[in-house]
Amino acid sequence: MNRLIDMGVLACRQKNSRGTFKPHLAVRFRSGEGKICTFSIDSTRVPKKQPQPDAYLVTHAHSDHNGKSAMLSDLSVCTDRTAVALEIRHDREFKGRTVDMCGSIEINGVDVRTYPTGHTAGAVAFYWENDVGTRIMVTGDVKDPSSLPKCDLLITEANYGDHGDPSCHFVDDIEGFRDAFWSAPQVAFGAYAFGKAQRAVELLREVGHDGPIAMEEKSLILSNRLLDEPGELIGLGEFDEEAVCIVPPWDLGKLPHSMSKYVMTGRQDYRYPSLQISDHLDANGLVDMVEKVDPEMTLVYHPGGDRPGKFASYLNSIGRGAVCLDDVDNVLSNEFL
Numbered sequence: 470m471n472r473l474i475d476m477g478v479l480a481c482r483q484k485n486s487r488g489t490f491k492p493h494l495a496v497r498f499r500s501g502e503g504k505i506c507t508f509s510i511d512s513t514r515v516p517k518k519q520p521q522p523d524a525y526l527v528t529h530a531h532s533d534h535n536g537k538s539a540m541l542s543d544l545s546v547c548t549d550r551t552a553v554a555l556e557i558r559h560d561r562e563f564k565g566r567t568v569d570m571c572g573s574i575e576i577n578g579v580d581v582r583t584y585p586t587g588h589t590a591g592a593v594a595f596y597w598e599n600d601v602g603t604r605i606m607v608t609g610d611v612k613d614p615s616s617l618p619k620c621d622l623l624i625t626e627a628n629y630g631d632h633g634d635p636s637c638h639f640v641d642d643i644e645g646f647r648d649a650f651w652s653a654p655q656v657a658f659g660a661y662a663f664g665k666a667q668r669a670v671e672l673l674r675e676v677g678h679d680g681p682i683a684m685e686e687k688s689l690i691l692s693n694r695l696l697d698e699p700g701e702l703i704g705l706g707e708f709d710e711e712a713v714c715i716v717p718p719w720d721l722g723k724l725p726h727s728m729s730k731y732v733m734t735g736r737q738d739y740r741y742p743s744l745q746i747s748d749h750l751d752a753n754g755l756v757d758m759v760e761k762v763d764p765e766m767t768l769v770y771h772p773g774g775d776r777p778g779k780f781a782s783y784l785n786s787i788g789r790g791a792v793c794l795d796d797v798d799n800v801l802s803n804e805f806l
Contacts, residue, residue: 472765472766472790473622473766473768473792476599476601476603476621476622476765476766477498477499477599477600477601477603478496478497478498478599478603478605478622479496479497479498479799480494480495480496480497480624480768480797480799481494481495481496481497481797481799482494482495482794482797482799483495483509483512483515485513486516491512491513492511492512492513492533492535493509493510493511493512493534493535493770493771493794494509494510494512494624494768494770494794494797495507495508495509495510495512495522496508496510496605496607496624498599498600498603498605499599499600499601500577500578500579500599500600501578501579501598501599501600502578502600503600504577504578506523506576506577506578506579507522507523508522508523508524508526508576508595508607509522509524509525509526509539510526510528510607510624510770511526511527511528511534511535511536511539511607511609511770511771512525512535512539513535513538513539514538514539514541514542521542521544522544523544523576523577523579524544524545524546524576524577524581525539525542525544525545525546525565526546526547526581526595526607527539527540527545527546527547527551527555527565528547528551528586528592528593528594528595528607528608528609528610529547529551529554529586529588529589529591529592529593529609529610530547530551530554530555530558530589530591530663531589531610531663531664532558533771533772534609534610534771536551536555537555537558537559537561539565540552540555540556540559540561540563540564540565541561541564542564542565543564543565543566544565545563545564545565545566546565546566546567546568546574546576546581546595547563547565547567547568547591547593548567548568548569548570548572548583548591548592548593549567549568549569549570549591550570550590550591550695551567551590551591551592551593552565552567552591553591553694553695554589554590554591554663554691554694554695557687557690557691557694558662558663558687558691568581568583568593569583570583570585570591570593571583571584571585571616579597579598580597580598581595581596581597582595582596582597583595583596584596584606584616584617584618585613585616586608586609586610586611586612586613586614586616586617587611587612587613587614587615588609588610588611588612588664588748588749589610589663589664589667589748590664590667590691590695590696591695592609592610593609594606594607594608594609594611594617595607596618596620603621603622604618604619604620604621604622605620605621605622605624606618606620606622606623606624606762606764607624607625608623608624608625608626608758609626609771610626610628610748610749610771611625611626611749611750611755611758612747612748612749612750614750614754614757614758614761614762617758617761617762618762619761619762619763619764620762620763620764621764621765621766622764622765622766622767622768623759623762623764623766623767623768624767624768624770625755625758625759625767625768625769625770625771626749626755626769626770626771626772627755627769627771627772627776627777627779627780627781627793628749628771628772628776629747629749629750629751629752629754629755629776630752630755630769630776630777630779630780630783631752631775631776631779631780632752632756632779632780632783633779634752636735637751637752638751638752638753639735639745639747639751640745640751641745641746641747642744642745642746643672643746645744645745646672646676646733646744646746647676649729649731649742649744650673650676650678650713651676652729653728653729654711655711655712655725655727655728655729656713656714656728656729656730656731657713657714657715657716657721657724657728657729657730657731658713658714658715658716658730658731658732658733658744659716659717659718659719659720659721659730659731659732659733659734659739659741660688660715660716660717660718660732660733661717661718662685662687662688662691662717663687663691664748665733665734665746665748666684666688666691666692666715667691667692667695667696668733668746668748669715669733669746670682670692670696670699670700670702670715671696672746673713674698674699674700678713679700680701680711680712680713681700681701681702681703681707681708681712681713682699682700682701682702682703682712682713682714682715683702683703683704683705683707683708683712683713683714683715684702684703684704684705684714684715684716685704685705685715685716685717685720686704688715688716688717689702689703689704714728718732718734718739718741721741722740730742731743731744732744733746734746735747752780755780756783756784756787759784759789760789764789765790766790766791766792767781767784767789767790767791767792768791768792768793768794768797769781769791769792769793769794770793770794771794777793777794777795778793778795780793781793781796
């Protein structure tokens, strides 16, 4: 961790009232004006009676990135679409500030820029520089790193970062998706309401379906609000024999038996055939992303379990300096804030 200190960055973990670590981490640094700043990354809120960070950065609206908690603070920052997704998913008002997908926002004198990651509608990486010129980028989860700039410190994910696990190496089966759609008179796709359902709509339009798509209520609302040109989307009560359906995987059994049914996942534990369609980079893609943005140091902060450590170890083995969240032993106490 001394290399991070040399870069003018202190990566910290925070503890909750039970004495266990809060999700993810906080990043402490000095702004160009010399102010001490603290950005909480994809974490839950600090109790109001305790000193607050300068911002809660929410990379996207999936629950394991803790926007449900952070959205209730006026210090939260995310994109417009992430704020919309959070409000729809959790039936709460987003209290913080929003920024464009390719925009910038000032936080305590720091110019923070955003770059799309292709993971979900509204998902972005946050990028800023500290007082010594270290370029810091936090990605959240990534599907498409093509828009990401070079940086000195990369703080990123390892959902599929275990190079020794065959399940972490995959290619999206777009042809399989196309064949599934065109080979049956009636077809339904199992996809989670946020993220995967919107990807299913986009894929259906890409493979040539210009008719109605029937969706369960939450998926329908999210898709209509988050997609630019979703085409005709209808409720499940309106679909006929020619409609395509998108429902959560566990609701496929509620649809007519005559329909061909598929689950959009790499998992093999569903009763229906699976189509490998992921919203993440695989192990090789994660390494390619690191090579592209060319950091001096990579900090792997997500998800839980051993994959961050395995990804950091692999990066070190190919000459890319890296640490994982478990290596962070700085605890951000009230006194430290």
